[in-house]
Amino acid sequence: MQRSVRCVEINKMSKLSFEKSASRLPPNLGCTITWHNTDASAEPIHWLEGSSVAIVDPPRKGLHPSVINALQRVALSERKAFKAKSSLTKVKDEKRPWILRAREPAVHVDSTIMEESSGIWPETLIYISCGWDSFKKDCKSLISNEAWHLENAHAFNFFPGTDSIEVLAIFRRDSGIAQK
């Protein structure tokens, strides 16, 4: 299967940094990397489907409730119902101009066209946090119904002299529950 990385970012200005970072990657990665300028909270299930690993690096306030909800449902095998619901929102006309619907990549690294994959859902969730309080809240929600379990978490003081703590946490989907 063709390996791929999909990057989702609401701020269109980050396109430049993405392109700069992508240009530093070695050639022939054998991997498709795309950058999508969109609101990940509008249709989170779309971005989770087809990914074996999800990496989230939310702002200080933490993950949007819709993303938490999608992650819980993915882990609890409620994907079918959720996907059906998600397809309905797909055809619905979006009246809110601030909601971006850029499913097509704005930047595509590598020439391979990425195929829509289905049946694959994240088994691993990597959470990078710059907000300790919101991380604790999100962590509680993710592990509350045993959807995910926290495998490992490390705190980093990237900015010595400040009380800013970055947390790198790894969650795994509970395989027993995922088989349901």
Ligand SMILES: C[S@@+](CC[C@H](N)C(=O)[O-])C[C@H]1O[C@@H](n2cnc3c(N)ncnc32)[C@H](O)[C@@H]1O
């Ligand atoms: C802590 S920063 C991480 C940025 C990037 N990962 C990096 O290391 O440079 C959080 C990022 O989430 C983006 N963001 C916030 N809400 C979002 C949303 N609903 N959908 C997609 N991106 C969002 C912000 O624009 C911001 O760039």
